[in-house]
Amino acid sequence: MTLHILNQPASYPAASQALSAINSEDHLLLIEEAVTAALIVDDKWKSLVGQVSVLYEDLLSRGLADKIDNGCLNGFQVIDTQGFVALTVQHNQLVTWH
């Protein structure tokens, strides 16, 4: 079980590389510039809805907090820094895509 952390926009190679490396039991956390990926609703990202979280603080700092609906943004779960810490504890491997 690996926690993948992406901090680059969906249009960057880091994002497509991260998506190609994710296994079905893995989790992907979007932070910094990557939080905008949660705005995209294409098939590839949609198929990962249960596996992707978005960091609240980075949505807030980008003026996107209003788009959060019932704890989710386009179906992607929004978590805060405490949730980020919890994810790092739950996974035995961390991989950063920067």
Add this chain to the structure above:
Amino acid sequence: METQTTMLPTTLIVLRHSPHDERWLAEGLDVALVGAVFGQEVKLLFMGQGVMSLIPGQHDTLGKPLSTSAILESLAMYGIKELLVPSNELAKLNIGQNDMMAGVSVIDDDQLRACFSKASHVLTF
């Protein structure tokens, strides 16, 4: 007395930056060599512009070979024999296996995901 089968821990090092952005590649290779010297099984996975590292003849603008090229050529001496490239990364760059240095293995999507799930440690550069 219990006997245990000892397996070397596998370290997967992902190299994703151009060889002309030498800082990333050099640091990744440094870690690879240190890991190999200390008994880790090291696998190198090349993604994105990192694939360009595997094409022979990389020079700087003055025509001097990149220092990382010599390191890549000597990896086998350190016991690093697995140089992996996903087939989709080659396709994106329109590069064939014949364009790359000897000893590179091309892997498919499932093998790529397995690299990550089976590694004891994953480091991205």
